[in-house]
Every structure is written in structure tokens, then in C-alpha cells.
Amino acid sequence: MRNEHMKKIxxxxxxxxxxxxxxxxxxxKDKDLSPLPAPVNNPPEVITSLHxxxxxxxxxxxxxxxxxxxxxxxxxxxxxxxxxxxxxxxxTYSVSVSFFDETKNPIANITNExxxxxxxxxxxxxxxxxxxxxFYLDKDGNNLPIGLMNLWRVKATSNGTVKVVLKHQxxxxxxxxxTGESDADVDFQLKIQ
Amino acid sequence: MKFNxxxxxxxxxSCLAKAQTCNLSFRGCIADxxxxxxxxxxIVKLVELDKTLQTNTEGEFEFQKVCAGNYKLLVKHFGCRxxxxxVTIKNSKRITFKLPHAAHNLNEIDIMDKRVEIKSxxxxxxxSAEELEKLKGQTLGxxxxxxxxxxxxNTGGTISKPMLHGMQGYRLLLLNNGIRQExxxxxxxxxxxxxxxxxxxxxxxxxxxxxxxxxxxxxGVVLIQPNELPDxxxxxxxxxxxxxxxxxxxxxxxxxxxxxxxxxxxxxxVQGSVKQSGNIKTPNYYITNTGIKEFNYSYxxxxxxxxxxxxxYYSQFNTSIGIFRGSHIGNLTDLQNALTRGKPFDSAAVxxxxxxxxxxxATHELIKGLAHYHFASKWRLKLQYAWQYNARxxxxxxRLTNEEKITGIINPDLDLYITSQTVQSILEHxxxxxxxxxxxxxxxxxxxxxxxxxFIPNYIANSYGIYATExxxxxxxxxxxxxxxxxxxxxxxxxxxxxxWTNEKRIFNNLSYNLGLIFKPTQKLNLFVNGGSAWxxxxxxxxxxxxxxxxxxxxxxxxxxLKTEICYNITTSLIYQTTKLKLEATAYxxxxxxxxxxxxxxxxxxxxxxxxxxxxxxxxxxxISGIDLxxxxxxxxxxxxxxxxxxxxxFNKRINDYLIYMxxxxxxxxxxxxxxxxxxxxxxxxxxxxxxxxxxxxxxQNTDFAPPPSSYYLVNAELSTQVNFKKQPLCFHFSVVNLLxxxxxxxxxxxxxxxxxxxxSYNLRITLPLNLYQPKNKTKDTTS
Numbered sequence: 001m002r003n004e005h006m007k008k009i010x011x012x013x014x015x016x017x018x019x020x021x022x023x024x025x026x027x028x029k030d031k032d033l034s035p036l037p038a039p040v041n042n043p044p045e046v047i048t049s050l051h052x053x054x055x056x057x058x059x060x061x062x063x064x065x066x067x068x069x070x071x072x073x074x075x076x077x078x079x080x081x082x083x084x085x086x087x088x089x090x091x092t093y094s095v096s097v098s099f100f101d102e103t104k105n106p107i108a109n110i111t112n113e114x115x116x117x118x119x120x121x122x123x124x125x126x127x128x129x130x131x132x133x134x135f136y137l138d139k140d141g142n143n144l145p146i147g148l149m150n151l152w153r154v155k156a157t158s159n160g161t162v163k164v165v166l167k168h169q170x171x172x173x174x175x176x177x178x179t180g181e182s183d184a185d186v187d188f189q190l191k192i193q
Numbered sequence: 194m195k196f197n198x199x200x201x202x203x204x205x206x207s208c209l210a211k212a213q214t215c216n217l218s219f220r221g222c223i224a225d226x227x228x229x230x231x232x233x234x235x236i237v238k239l240v241e242l243d244k245t246l247q248t249n250t251e252g253e254f255e256f257q258k259v260c261a262g263n264y265k266l267l268v269k270h271f272g273c274r275x276x277x278x279x280v281t282i283k284n285s286k287r288i289t290f291k292l293p294h295a296a297h298n299l300n301e302i303d304i305m306d307k308r309v310e311i312k313s314x315x316x317x318x319x320x321s322a323e324e325l326e327k328l329k330g331q332t333l334g335x336x337x338x339x340x341x342x343x344x345x346x347n348t349g350g351t352i353s354k355p356m357l358h359g360m361q362g363y364r365l366l367l368l369n370n371g372i373r374q375e376x377x378x379x380x381x382x383x384x385x386x387x388x389x390x391x392x393x394x395x396x397x398x399x400x401x402x403x404x405x406x407x408x409x410x411x412x413g414v415v416l417i418q419p420n421e422l423p424d425x426x427x428x429x430x431x432x433x434x435x436x437x438x439x440x441x442x443x444x445x446x447x448x449x450x451x452x453x454x455x456x457x458x459x460x461x462x463v464q465g466s467v468k469q470s471g472n473i474k475t476p477n478y479y480i481t482n483t484g485i486k487e488f489n490y491s492y493x494x495x496x497x498x499x500x501x502x503x504x505x506y507y508s509q510f511n512t513s514i515g516i517f518r519g520s521h522i523g524n525l526t527d528l529q530n531a532l533t534r535g536k537p538f539d540s541a542a543v544x545x546x547x548x549x550x551x552x553x554x555a556t557h558e559l560i561k562g563l564a565h566y567h568f569a570s571k572w573r574l575k576l577q578y579a580w581q582y583n584a585r586x587x588x589x590x591x592r593l594t595n596e597e598k599i600t601g602i603i604n605p606d607l608d609l610y611i612t613s614q615t616v617q618s619i620l621e622h623x624x625x626x627x628x629x630x631x632x633x634x635x636x637x638x639x640x641x642x643x644x645x646x647x648f649i650p651n652y653i654a655n656s657y658g659i660y661a662t663e664x665x666x667x668x669x670x671x672x673x674x675x676x677x678x679x680x681x682x683x684x685x686x687x688x689x690x691x692x693x694w695t696n697e698k699r700i701f702n703n704l705s706y707n708l709g710l711i712f713k714p715t716q717k718l719n720l721f722v723n724g725g726s727a728w729x730x731x732x733x734x735x736x737x738x739x740x741x742x743x744x745x746x747x748x749x750x751x752x753x754x755l756k757t758e759i760c761y762n763i764t765t766s767l768i769y770q771t772t773k774l775k776l777e778a779t780a781y782x783x784x785x786x787x788x789x790x791x792x793x794x795x796x797x798x799x800x801x802x803x804x805x806x807x808x809x810x811x812x813x814x815x816x817i818s819g820i821d822l823x824x825x826x827x828x829x830x831x832x833x834x835x836x837x838x839x840x841x842x843x844f845n846k847r848i849n850d851y852l853i854y855m856x857x858x859x860x861x862x863x864x865x866x867x868x869x870x871x872x873x874x875x876x877x878x879x880x881x882x883x884x885x886x887x888x889x890x891x892x893x894q895n896t897d898f899a900p901p902p903s904s905y906y907l908v909n910a911e912l913s914t915q916v917n918f919k920k921q922p923l924c925f926h927f928s929v930v931n932l933l934x935x936x937x938x939x940x941x942x943x944x945x946x947x948x949x950x951x952x953x954s955y956n957l958r959i960t961l962p963l964n965l966y967q968p969k970n971k972t973k974d975t976t977s
Binding site: 038039040043044045047048049050068070072073074075076077078079110113114116117120165168170172178179180181182183184185186187 | 523592593594642644645646647692739740748798799800805
């Protein structure tokens with residue numbers, strides 16, 4: 001009789017020990033889900049828009065800005081604005097490039113962040129069908145070009161395109177367009193009048 | 194003088210006698226005392242000689258070169274009581290041992306309740322303990338690759354997802370210690386979060402009809418089990434040390450388990466493992482940022498009495514994986530640059546353990562509770578509850594925001610948390626008029642939450658299942674019928690195209706069934722035929738994903754109207770086994786209705802990074818069929834041959850073209866030389882394995898970024914041995930993988946666009962079994 005009683009106590013002790021150990025040793029807290037709210041953390045920054053600002057070096061009050069805008073980012077709705085660049089023949093322009101994240105409110109200007117990481121970024125301009133020479137006006141800490149500030153020598157009247165490419169090249173920047181990942185890659189129609 | 198001569202003669206005669214009688218062969222067969230069924234994979238041990246064997250599929254074993262005398266034979270089998278037989282061997286003979294079933298010996302207090310294994314008519318391929326031993330420290334996918342029919346979908350050398358008959362992810366069910374593994378299976382670079390060191394029993398069930406595990410086991414089921422908790426008093430353990438030269442990988446695992454003589458039936462186990470590796474080296478260069486860090490542990494407690502038992506299990510898996518930097522591309526131009534370059538842009542890189550971005554961090558936790566009760570001599574009830582939590586963070590190689598730079602806290606780009614709870618009840622019955630079977634119900638509640646970038650929605654899913662299987666067993670014939678019905682509801686929460694937080698509910702239900710037959714015309718030949726149907730509900734990413742798949746330069750669009758995917762399957766297997774030859778052949782055919790796949794639309798979508806190709810999730814009628822062959826041949830007592838061949842064919846009837854990402858044809862051939870055993874050095878084996886992998890030329894037109902890589906040929910060599918220092922055994926396993934340092938790329942490796950696969954690696958594994966404490970053994974003799 002006593003033996004059986006002891007046995008029962010033994011059973012209960014072992015089982016409750018199991019239960020206690022189980023509850024004590026568990027574990028990472030899972031995220032509180034209900035009622036499944038919208039995500040709290042914002043998505044990371046993305047580039048949605050690129051602006052090219054042209055200043056005529058013979059007339060610095062003549063400022064033109066051409067834009068590519070895809071405010072909801074990659075995928076989703078198609079880009080809402082894709083300007084044709086119209087500039088004058090036989091002129092010299094200073095051309096600055098700026099980048100924005102329009103998914104943020106207010107719209108975030110990312111140009112400064114790129115400039116802060118200038119050792120890891122470079123812009124490239126590929127012309128086709130037009131006679132334009134582009135020169136870098138800015139340099140990074142390793143004396144390599146960045147491309148946020150440029151000088152364009154525009155020649156005769158023509159129609160063509162310019163591809164503006166922003167490369168992210170952390171630790172591997174070597175003044176080559178085929179290195180690293182493309183953060184922006186936009187084709188603009190270019191009309192030299 | 195006379196006296197001396199007598200002694201000499203006596204010694205001579207006894208030597209002679211010994212020489213004659215020590216060449217005896219002791220053959221036997223282990224059978225279930227209950228129904229006479231022959232028990233395969235039973236452990237038989239000749240205690241005095243310390244020789245252990247495993248019975249073959251016919252339940253047979255053979256000890257060779259046994260001396261005449263009295264022996265104790267210890268027999269262990271899953272679901273049976275460990276039994277010691279006293280055997281007198283005078284001449285070579287064959288004895289059948291009838292092993293009592295655990296459930297029928299409840300009158301003895303020291304016999305603990307054990308799990309009843311209900312085998313099924315399905316084809317099941319297992320990895321032996323020896324095979325598992327030499328795969329320690331590998332990824333789970335690489336371990337499973339050793340089962341015929343299994344290949345892997347790799348993301349470099351460190352991330353590998355098991356693929357059975359060309360199917361993976363949601364189509365291949367993984368059972369970790371009896372619990373279905375629930376994580377973010379949709380990702381091709383999301384390897385199962387399971388510590389391979391836990392896996393002591395690994396088997397793969399082939400065919401779409403493993404209905405007791407779930408309706409969605411379309412390709413089959415992978416079962417990963419730790420050992421049973423010990424049932425004899427004492428403390429045992431094992432230490433594993435692994436070093437691989439490629440990646441300068443180090444891994445260690447330690448396990449301790451025990452049972453007390455004072456509290457009968459109470460058993461415990463603790464286990465932990467760590468692993469670190471650095472950059473993997475191809476024959477010509479290092480692949481940057483391919484390191485791995487892993488830290489895992491588990492523990493189990495069990496308490497078993499005569500008629501009932503409870504068990505709990507906890508495991509935690511933590512990994513941090515570097516993703517090869519050159520594989521992270523911004524757009525199609527980058528991809529084209531990588532393809533024309535043919536090797537990584539930073540191929541001059543050196544070795545490093547550092548894990549930088551892009552990288553992944555994943556944690557998986559599992560708590561399991563199991564209770565079972567024998568309420569009648571042949572009936573058992575099992576209740577199982579499990580809680581699983583899977584957190585996954587993925588970090589892209591991108592510009593840090595000013596805030597991240599200031600705080601130093603980098604937000605993951607993909608941040609997903611999935612919690613799953615499963616409850617199962619199973620009612621099993623043992624042999625009643627040659628029928629055995631089980632009835633079960635299951636319920637799963639699952640929640641997924643994301644932070645940061647959208648890729649799959651938040652969702653709540655409920656799955657309900659009910660099933661029944663019955664198996665009719667006769668010595669030369671078996672038949673099985675199983676039926677299952679499941680309902681799944683999925684409530685998803687996401688931003689719609691107008692940026693409004695919205696939700697949508699879908700309900701799926703269907704029937705799955707299986708009919709299986711086994712014919713055993715002779716002891717040597719078994720023929721398995723299984724047919725049935727399985728289905729799966731479309732996964733949340735297939736329904737709702739919408740956006741750029743980072744690193745792949747493509748836009749993926751889900752379709753929220755996708756229907757249930759249904760698979761009709763027929764699998765036949767043939768097993769032929771003699772003492773010298775073992776042949777296993779499996780042929781299968783899967784006919785899919787509404788197979789869900791990513792279909793290229795041939796349209797491009799403009800983004801600020803250029804034009805991206807668009808892929809839509811669509812459905813088609815598809816067929817996947819193939820053949821797995823496996824053969825072992827014992828040439829003589831030292832030399833044996835092993836071979837493995839597989840073919841898979843996938844065809845999409847809608848586009849009248851091949852299915853993408855099917856494994857190419859491959860064949861393995863191995864030769865093993867076993868050395869003579871001495872008292873101190875045992876199980877010494879030298880093995881040379883060659884593998885030929887054909888080029889996958891059966892690919893759909895215009896859907897891949899690059900043509901499939903060429904065929905390749907690999908050579909591996911292995912040497913394993915067990916050294917006994919007094920009573921302490923120590924196992925060594927040395928191997929050279931990719932011995933010829935062959936440059937190759939595998940079609941099913943997502944890094945093949947960017948880099949060669951890993952080069953030569955010299956691997957050393959040491960296993961140290963521990964016997965720390967053993968009270969006086971109280972085994973009872975049952976037969977004489």
C-alpha cells in the first residue's frame with residue numbers, strides 16, 4: 001500500500017519535473033502576432049528616382065532638370081516620369097546627379113549618403129548616337145572619380161541616348177563599369193538641338 | 194619425458210579441434226514472435242565475441258568464423274524487447290529466433306513500454322549508421338544526397354536543400370524527430386534548419402502517398418530521428434570532432450545520455466554542436482564570403498512505465514551564413530558581366546572566416562511533447578504536441594542609411610518570423626487477424642510575420658487532417674490502404690496595389706489516398722507497388738509575392754487565384770538480396786494536375802535599375818518520372834562494389850517543353866576493400882568512389898540566364914578504421930573529396946552562373962563513444 005503510494009509520488013514528481021524543465025528552458029520569445037498588424041519596421045531605403053540637373057556654363061542662370069521617377073520602387077506600377085533630355089549643341093554644361101527615395105514620407109534625398117560613401121560608388125555615362133564628352137569633376141578619397149558632379153562638352157546637333165549607371169563597389173572600386181552591383185541604370189533619350 | 198609428450202599431444206589435439214570448430218558459420222533469422230514476420234535491421238550481438246551485426250531486409254544475419262561453444266546472443270529491435278538468448282554452437286547452423294513484442298510482455302516490471310513501429314508498404318531507403326558516421330559535419334542536404342534518388346538544390350557549397358526525384362521545398366516533407374519541419378521552405382537558398390549531428394536514423398520514403406505524415410508529401414518524406422532514449426541504466430555519450438580542409442571547417446558535437454537504476458524508466462539526453470567554416474576554395478580561387486557559423490543544442494527527457502510513457506524534446510538551431518558576394522547582382526547587365534567574366538571579379542581574394550553582407554541568420558526552435566498509452570494489449574494511443582519557431586533575417590549588400598551608420602544596428606532586408614503549433618493524436622493497433630493499422634487526426638496553426646521589405650505576406654493558416662490506414666500482413670504478401678482528408682484555410686494580410694493594408698482568405702481541401710502491395714515470392718525477392726494521390730495548397734509566396742527577387746534580377750508575381758496542386762503517383766520497387774548481392778530498383782511516375790511553377794512571361798518591366806524579366810506563378814499539367822538503381826556486390830571477403838544510378842525526367846505539357854531545374858542523370862561507382870580485423874583494429878575499410886554527372890540538356894527554351902554546365906566526373910577516397918584502446922574504442926575516418934581537384938559546375942547550384950564548385954578537401958572525423966557509468970547489468974535470459 002505504502003509502496004504504491006510512494007510510486008504515485010514518484011510518478012508525479014518526475015512528470016512535474018519534466019513540465020517545469022520544459023517551461024523553464026523554453027526559449028526565444030516569438031513575435032506577438034495577433035491581430036497581425038502591418039509591419040512596424042520600414043523597408044530599407046531604395047532608389048526610386050534620379051534627377052539630372054544641367055547648368056549652362058555660359059549662362060549659369062539657365063538651369064534644366066530631367067527626371068526618371070518610379071515612386072513605388074521596383075515592380076508594382078511602371079515609372080511615372082521618364083524625361084527626354086533636351087540640351088543645346090556646341091555648349092558646355094555642368095551636370096549634377098541626385099537620387100531620391102520617394103517611398104519615404106517625406107521624400108528622402110539619398111545623394112548625400114552616396115557622397116558619404118564615395119569610396120564605394122561611381123557613376124558612368126554611356127552615350128550612343130550623340131557626340132558628347134563627359135568629364136568627372138569630383139574625386140573620392142582614393143583619387144578615383146565619383147560622378148555626382150560632371151562637365152559635359154556637347155558637340156553637333158543629333159539624337160541619341162545616354163545611359164546613367166550608378167555602381168555600388170564596396171571595397172572593389174577600380175574605375176571600371178563592370179565591377180560591382182548596379183544601384184541605378186537608366187536610359188534617357190538625348191536630343192541635342 | 195612421457196608426461197611432456199602427453200601434454201604436447203594434448204595441446205596439439207586441442208589446437209586441431211579448435212582449428213576445425215572455429216570455422217563455424219552461425220546463421221540465423223530474427224522473427225516477430227507475434228506474427229512470424231521477419232525483422233530487418235535488428236541488431237544482433239554475440240556478447241562474448243563483441244561482434245555486432247544488423248539483419249538484412251529478410252531478417253537474416255550470419256556470423257562467420259565462430260568457434261564452437263556457448264554464447265549469449267543479444268537481439269535488439271525497434272518496438273521489441275531487448276532479449277538475450279543462450280546459444281550453443283556445435284556445428285554450422287541456422288536458427289530462427291522469435292523476438293517477443295514489447296506490448297506482450299507487460300507483466301515484467303523491468304520491461305519498459307516502447308514505440309511500436311508500423312512499417313508500411315512504401316519504398317523506404319535508409320542510411321546506415323556507418324554511412325551517417327562518415328558524413329558528420331556535412332550539411333543535411335549533403336547527408337541525404339547519399340540516399341538513391343536524392344540530389345540537392347545548392348546555393349554554393351554551404352547551402353543545400355534536399356531534392357527527391359527532382360522535387361524540393363513544399364513538395365518534400367521533412368520530419369524532424371516526428372515533427373514536420375516548418376520554416377520558409379519557399380526560398381531556394383533556405384536550407385532546412387536541422388542540426389545534422391542529431392540525425393542518427395535517416396530514411397527517405399519515396400512516393401506521394403505517405404499519408405500518415407501529411408497530405409502534401411508529394412515527392413515523399415525524409416525522416417530524421419535521434420536515437421531512442423536509453424532504456425538500460427548507465428551513462429553513455431559520444432564526442433565527434435570534424436575537420437575539413439576546404440573552408441578550414443571545424444565542427445564538434447557532444448552527446449550524453451543516461452538512465453537511472455533508481456528511477457526505472459526515466460531517461461535523458463543532452464546534445465550540443467558547433468561548427469565554423471570560412472571561404473570555400475575552388476581549384477583556382479577562393480569564393481568570398483562563404484563562411485558559416487552554427488551553434489545548436491537539444492535535450493530530451495523520457496519516462497516510460499509498463500503501459501504508458503511521456504517524452505519531451507527541445508532543440509535549437511542557430512546559423513549565420515555568408516552569401517557569396519559575386520552572386521549578388523543588381524540587374525541583368527551585372528549578370529551578363531558575371532557570365533562573360535566566367536569567374537568572380539574578386540577571384541584574387543584570400544581566405545577568411547569573416548561573414549560580411551550579403552548574409553543570412555536563421556534560428557529554429559522546436560519543443561515537442563509526446564505521450565502514449567497502451568490501453569489494451571494490442572491498442573495504443575499517442576498524443577503529440579509541438580511548437581516551432583523559425584526566425585530568418587537576410588541582409589543585402591546595400592548602402593547603409595545614416596541611421597544605421599549612427600546606431601550600428603543594421604536592419605535586415607528580409608525579416609520573417611513563422612510560428613507553428615501542431616497537435617496530433619494517433620490510435621495504433623497491432624496484429625489483429627493479420628491486420629495492423631492506425632487512425633489519426635492532426636491540426637496545425639501557423640502564423641507568419643514580416644518586417645521591412647515585403648516578399649511574402651503576414652498570414653494565419655489552420656490545417657486540419659484526419660486519416661486511417663490498415664495493413665494486411667501475410668508471410669508472402671502484404672496490402673495496405675490509406676485514406677486522408679485535409680482542410681487548410683489561409684488568411685493573408687498585405688498591402689494591396691493601392692497601398693492599403695488588406696486581407697484575403699482562401700480555403701483548400703482535398704482527399705489523399707494510397708494503395709500499396711508487397712509481394713515476397715521468395716526470401717530473396719521483394720516487390721513493392723504503391724499508387725495514390727497527394728495534394729498541396731498553393732503557398733503564400735505563390736499566391737502573393739510581388740516584386741524583385743533580390744539577387745536574381747527578376748520580378749516574381751504571385752497569383753491569388755491559384756488552385757490546389759494535385760499529384761497522382763505510382764511507385765514500384767524491387768529488392769533482391771542474397772548474401773553476396775543486394776539490388777534495389779525503384780521506378781516512379783508522377784502525374785501533376787495544376788503543378789505550380791514560375792513561368793517566364795517574355796515581358797520586361799522597367800525599373801530604375803533597368804529592365805527586369807517578369808516571371809508569373811502559373812499552373813500546368815506536368816509529369817515527373819524516373820528510375821533509381823542501387824546495387825551492392827560482395828566480390829570476396831575483402832572486396833565489395835557499390836553502385837548508384839538515377840534518372841529523372843520532367844515535362845511540362847502546357848508549354849510542350851522540359852521542366853526547369855531537374856537533376857541530370859548521374860551514376861556512382863565505389864570499390865571497398867576491408868582489412869582483416871584484429872583485437873585492437875577493427876572495421877578498417879578503404880574506399881574509392883567515382884561519380885559521373887551528365888550535362889542536363891533537357892531544359893526548357895529561353896528560360897534560364899545561362900546554358901547548363903558540362904558533365905563532370907569526381908573521385909573521392911575514404912579510409913575508416915576503429916581502434917580499441919583497451920576497452921575504449923575510437924573511430925577515425927579520413928576522406929578526400931574531389932581528389933583530382935576537378936573544376937566543375939553543377940546545374941542545380943545557383944552559384945554556377947558566377948563561380949566554379951568547391952575543389953579538393955581533406956577531411957578527418959574522429960568519433961569517441963563514451964561509456965561513463967554502467968551499473969551491474971540485469972538482463973534476463975529468456976530462451977536457452
